[in-house]
Amino acid sequence: MNYLPLFATLKNRPALVIGAGEVAYRKIELLCQAGAQVRIIAHSIGAEVQQLLDQGVVQWWKADFVDEDVNEAVITIAATDDEALNAQVAAAGHRYHRLVNVVDNPALCQFIVPAIVDRSPVQIAITTGGAAPVLARQIRQKLEQELPHYLGAMADVAQQHRPAVKAQLPTLTARRLFWEQLFDQAVFTDYVASGQTEAAAQFLTTQLQQAATQKAQGFVTLVGAGPGDAGLLTLKGYQALQAADVVLYDALVGLDVLDLIRRDAHRVAVGKRAHNHSVPQEETNQLLVHYAQQGLRVVRLKGGDSFVFGRGAEEVEVLQEAGISYTVVPGITAALGATAAAGIPLTHRDYAQSVVMVTGHCRPDGDEVNWECLARDRQTLVVYMGTIKAAEIRAELLTHGKSAHTPVAIISQGTLPTQTVVRGVLQDLEQLAAQAERPALMVIGEVAQLDL
């Protein structure tokens, strides 16, 4: 992060502007909107600034700038054509540790004036850090179109009732849930949008009474995070991450996906990435129940899809037994994501009419593998967790009639920037698997020779 975004209070506080031309006018106007006492340093005054002077809104302080002037204001904006003067103002800012902005000169700026979407008291500031101001303006235009005009009114109603909500809902979580649910209610937003603020306030009060007498219900959402690329997370999955109080995630979840978790949510690593040891499944199950019983919204975030070699079913059974509500948000399983990223179609009219996904890592008491079925022709076999069993898998497939020349591909870290794909034939499966970084997926069948 190159800049710390923050919103400053300038009401009745001095702000200095060097220059009084057209560019300076736009900044002066903005400072006036924020309630600042604007002091101008300039030799001559442009027509627009003159109007403000005539109205007594701003003060023409003096003609010449000296370094110490920055000490007389909370912030300073240099908006002159004189490059040497602009540089002097910036240097003075550094010397006195005061924030200075030099218009259209990011290198000299110690703070940025962002593009603004104003639905006061809701305000959104956008910056590209000086890299592409036009892009920032485009983003602002989009947000202007997207965000309803009544957002400010909604925040006003909320502000008036904050003390009552705080008094009736003692915990932070309860209050957050209350506000989230209220802002989602069409009845409430319709009242605010149509200017019926009394009705909106009445609705809020009724909802608050209900919330104060209800016991919070915990809820668990199993979210499939996809194979690694954060762009493959579903919209529902993203919404669950944004609403979560607690997120239990495992080792296969990509770091970019973890970045999408609501900032204040409590994160619990239950995979190997945590401390180089994994939390036993039974402990994870108990943690899910424990957090949900506290009335929290819990997300169980897993790589790929929770119900594809993800032990999601076991977790759901535990939740059912404990009487905890849950929902399952599917994810893109590695077989779909990694093969697509590697250019391998799982089915193809000429090569494969069916796909079988199988784990190479069976439970010790698991059923016998039906090798005959796995060795069928015109079928794509995708093996999860199979690289350490590559020798056995190759031997069994050959024994059950698969050709030694059947194409194979091993996709490591599929969909991530570090993805690698090695291709060969079944005969060489063990050697190919030995080179593969984990996690890795083995694709066996004619389609593995394709690279679309």
Ligand SMILES: C[S@@+](CC[C@H](N)C(=O)[O-])C[C@H]1O[C@@H](n2cnc3c(N)ncnc32)[C@H](O)[C@@H]1O
């Ligand atoms: C415990 S399973 C979890 C599968 C996950 N639930 C899914 O739907 O993809 C872990 C195995 O999935 C495969 N896998 C997961 N992510 C992968 C990726 N990005 N690239 C290649 N293989 C992956 C590997 O075979 C790994 O050993």
